[in-house]
Amino acid sequence: MRFYDRQDLEFQLWDVAGLDRVLDGSELDREAVTGILDTADQIATDHFLPPARFLDENEPRFVDGHAVLPDGARTAVRAHVDAGFIAAGLKPDHGGMGLPETVHQAAAFIFSAANVGLGGYAMLTVGAARLIESFGSDRQKRDYLEPMAAGRFFGTMCLSEPQAGSSLSDITTRAEPLGDGRYRITGRKMWISGGDQDITENIVHMVLAKIPGGPPGVKGISLFIVPRARLDGSGNDVTLAGLNHKMGFRATTNCALNFGDNGDCVGELLGEEHKGLAYMFQMMNEARIGVGMGATALGQAGYQASLDYARERPQGRAPGGKDATAPQIPIIEHADIRRLLLAQKAAVEPALALALHCAMLVDQHRMGDAGAAVQLDMLTPVAKSWPSEFCLEANKHAIQVLGGAGYTRDYPVERLYRDNRLNPIHEGTHGIQGLDLLGRKVLMGGGAGFHALAAAIRADIPAAGSEFSESLSNRLERLERVTLSLAGAIGADTDRGLANATLYLDLFGHVVMGWMWLRIVAAADRAAARDGDSDFLRGKRQAARYFYARELARCDGWADILQANDLSAHDMAPGWF
C-alpha cells in the first residue's frame, strides 16, 4: 500500500523548494539525500506502517503507575531512532548529524505518513534537545542533549496544566531555589505527549514553572529541565497521574503528570530566570511547523489510500451510459469521485510545499539570511493551522471515496481522519493561531513582516502573466486591503477588531496556498521544458486549476465578511444561546 508519493516528494524537494540551494557548500549531494530518504522509506514501510492499525486498537495502558506501550511500538521507534533520525535534526557538536532541516523534515513527512503517532516521540525529542542546544550550559548539553541525540533519552514539552490550557499566564507549577543552583518543582501538568513511555531509559521534561516572587503572568515563567530519573538513576518524584484516552493519535501517549507530589522533584533552570516562555516559543514554533507537516502527511496518506481504491473498485456506469449489461467502471471514472480525489490533492500538495518552504527558511536563516526568519515567523501560524483544517477535510473526502468501506476499520482512512482531528487543537488551537497571526505577527513592526511576505509572493508572480497570475494578484490585494482595515479596527477596539481572527487566518492561508500552487506550477513548467511534459506534470496544473476555481475563489466571500468586520458571532450574548 502506497502511503505517500515519492515522485511528488522528490519533485517538491528539488523542483519546487530548490533544495540544491541549501546543499551548495554542504557535504551532502543529491545522491546522499536520496539515500537518507530511502532509509526513511524502508524503516517507515517495515516498522511504522505494519503496526498502525494494531497500535490504534490497542492504546497505551496505565500499569503500576507507568505507561506501557503495546507490542511493536518500542521496536518501531527504536529502529527509527537507531537509524539516526533524532540526531539528524541536531547540530554536530553534541552527537547530532547537522542535516539540513529540509531533508530532516522530508524524512519526518515519510514517517508521519506511515504512522503519525510513532513519529511524535522523535519530533518532541528533537524540539526539546534543540532548546538545550540553544540555551543550555555545556554541562547540560553533555548530561541531556547527548543522550537525547543518541536516542537514549526522549524529551517532552510540559506547558499546559489542568486549569491552564491555552492560557499559559495562569500556570501554577512552582520552582523553589534549593540554594545549590537546583530547584524544587511542584505542580501538575496536563496533555503531555510522550510524558511517559517504556521506550527509553529516561525522559527529559522541559517544564514551564514560576519561581516565587517573580512577576505575575507570562513574565514570571521560567523553563526547567526535569528528568524523569535523576542522572544517578534514582527517581525524581515525577508521577504519571493518568493517561488520556484519545480519539486517535494513540501511539503517542498523552499524560497527566504530577511533579513533586512527595516534595522531592528536582529540576535545573535552563538559561535565565523569567525567560522561559520566550525560550519555549522556539520549541512551540518548531512544533507548530511539525504539526502542520504531520497533518499534511495524514492528508497525503488518505489521498493515496483513496486513490488506490478509486482505481480498483468497479461500481456503476457513467451518467450518460445506462446499459445495465455493460461492465461496471472503476469509480475514478465518475466525475464526483475525481472531485473528491482532486480536492485532496489540491490540499495536500501545497501543504507539503509550504512545510518544505518553511524548512528551507530555517536552512536559509542558518546560512545567514535574516529575512528568512521574518518570513518564517509570519508563515508559522499558517503552516500549523492550514493543513490541520484542510488536510483534515481531505481525510473526510478520503473516507467518502471508499464509501461504507471507508467507515470501517479495515481501511486506514477512518483512522487517519481521527488522527488528524487532533491537529487543529494541540500546539495552539486554530483560534489561537488566528489571534497570533492577526493580533501579533501582522501588526508587529508596523506590518513589516506582512509587507515582506506580500513582496515575496508578488516576486513569484510572473510579470508576463500565467493562467493564475491575475487571480493570485487580486486575492493578495484583497488580503492587503482587509489587513489594513482590520488593523484599524483593532486600533479602535481590540476585542471587536480581533473577533474574526480565525476567518482572517483562513483567508491568509488560502492566499499562501495559492502562492504555493503558483510555485508548483512554475516548477512543473520548468520540468516540462527540461524533460518534456508528462501526466504527472499535467496533474499539477489541473489540480492548481481546481484549487483556484474552487478554493482560492472562497477568498472573495471571506474578504467581504472581514472587510465589513461582520460581528454576528461577537454580538451573540452568552445568554441568548
Next chain:
Amino acid sequence: MRFYDRQDLEFQLWDVAGLDRVLDGSELDREAVTGILDTADQIATDHFLPPARFLDENEPRFVDGHAVLPDGARTAVRAHVDAGFIAAGLKPDHGGMGLPETVHQAAAFIFSAANVGLGGYAMLTVGAARLIESFGSDRQKRDYLEPMAAGRFFGTMCLSEPQAGSSLSDITTRAEPLGDGRYRITGRKMWISGGDQDITENIVHMVLAKIPGGPPGVKGISLFIVPRARLDGSGNDVTLAGLNHKMGFRATTNCALNFGDNGDCVGELLGEEHKGLAYMFQMMNEARIGVGMGATALGQAGYQASLDYARERPQGRAPGGKDATAPQIPIIEHADIRRLLLAQKAAVEPALALALHCAMLVDQHRMGDAGAAVQLDMLTPVAKSWPSEFCLEANKHAIQVLGGAGYTRDYPVERLYRDNRLNPIHEGTHGIQGLDLLGRKVLMGGGAGFHALAAAIRADIPAAGSEFSESLSNRLERLERVTLSLAGAIGADTDRGLANATLYLDLFGHVVMGWMWLRIVAAADRAAARDGDSDFLRGKRQAARYFYARELARCDGWADILQANDLSAHDMAPGWF
C-alpha cells in the same frame, strides 16, 4: 447532561412547523403530544444516554454465527419498543398507533440525540413494516406487520451486495419460484444495519433480488420478505457472514448476510414482480429523512455538550484585558468560542426545522394534500444530505470548543463526530443525493416540482420585507438561474452537465436552510408579539444573522462556479493523479 433543547423542540413543533394544523380533527391535543415527548425524554434519559459510551467502546461481537450485543443494549431497546415507539409510526389497523408523523419524528429526534445507534433498530423496523403496510397482503400483514408493530420482530433493508453498493442495477441475489408462491433466495448482502441482533425473536429482511428471466438492470428487481426464522420457528438459511467494524454508530450492528448458502432460504414476494425498486424507494426515502434527522440529532447533542462546557470552563481573558491577576473568564466570553457555538446552532436548528417540515409534509399528504408529496420528493435529498454534511461540521466545532478534552473519550463530542461521519455515506452517498436532485428531481415534469418549491419559498418571504427577505430572494433567483443553466448543460451532455451535481446540492441546501431560518425568525417574531421578547427569541434572530452573513453568503461563490459549470474536476484525467 442536556443532550437536546426541549424548549427549542417545542418552539419548532408548535411555532415553526405549526403542528396544530395536523392535530386539528385528530384525537391528539397539545397535552397528549407533550405526554408522548415526556415519555420519550424519560426513556432516552434513563436508557439510551447512560450506556452510550459503553456501547461505543464495546461493539457487538460475532459469537457462534450470531451477533451478540453488549449489556445494556437489549434493555434499552426493549424499553423504547415496549413504550410503543415502533407502533407510533404505524397505522392503527395492524397494531400501530397512527400518530402524526411529525410527533413520531420529534420523538425519534430525542432518542437519536441520546443514542443514535440504539435508535436505528426502530427506524429500520418502522420503514420495513410500512412497506408491508403499503404493499403486503392481509396475511403478510398478520404474519409480519403485527409482530413488528409489537416489537417482537425487527426489520431490515437488504439492498447492497459486495459488488453492488451504490449501483443497485448490479445486484445478483436470485429468487427462484418454488411453484407454491414462495421463492428460493440465494445471494450475499452487505452493509445490513440490524442484519443480526439478539434483541428480538425474529428479523424480517426486506430483500431486493432478481427473478430469473426478468429484464436486466433495475427493471428486473423484485422485493421479498425473508425472515431470519420461518414462522414455524425453524431456521431459514440466513447466515451472518460477519460484522463490520465501524468508526462509530456502533450500537447498530452492521452485517454481511448470506442468503441460501445451503440452498434452503425461502422468501415471499411483496407486491408484484419487478416492482421491487419502486417499492423500496418508499423505505429509502423514509430512511433518507430519518438519516437527516439522526444527523441533526447528533449535531444537536454536540451543540448542547459544547455549550455546557463553554459556560463552565474558565480560560484566559478578553484580548483587550491583559491583567494576569484578574480571574479567568468562561470561554463562552471569547468571540471565537461564540463563533464555534453559533456555527453549530446555525446548522442544527434549521436542520431540525427541515426534518419536522418534511414530517409535516407527510402528514399533510396523508390528509389529502397532493402538493405536499411533490414538495417532499424535492426536499428529500436535501433533508438527507444537508444535515449529514453540515451537522457533521457542527460536531467538528463541538470538539474544538472543548479543546484537548474534546479529543478524549471522557466527553461525548468525539463519539458524536464519529457517529455522524456515517451519515454522508449510507442511504445514498452525498454524491448520489446530488445526482438524484439535479439529474432527476429538478428535471422531472419540466421542472414542475422545482418551480412549486420555489413558489413555496417565495410565499414565505414577507412582502413588507424583513432583515432577511432581500438576501433570500436574491439567492433563490440565483438558484433558479443556475438550475436553468445546468438543465441546458445536461441536455447538451449528461456527463458534463451533472459533473457538479454535488455542489448544486449544497447550493440548493443552503437556500432551503435560508428559508428555514426565515421561518424560524418569523415564528420568533410572532412569539415575541404574543408573549413578549426573550433571550431565547433574540438568540434565534442572531443565529439567523450569522447564517445569512456566513453561510448563505457562500451561495454566491457556489453559484458562480455552477453558472460557469467549472469542469476542473471532470477534466482531470484518471492518469494525471
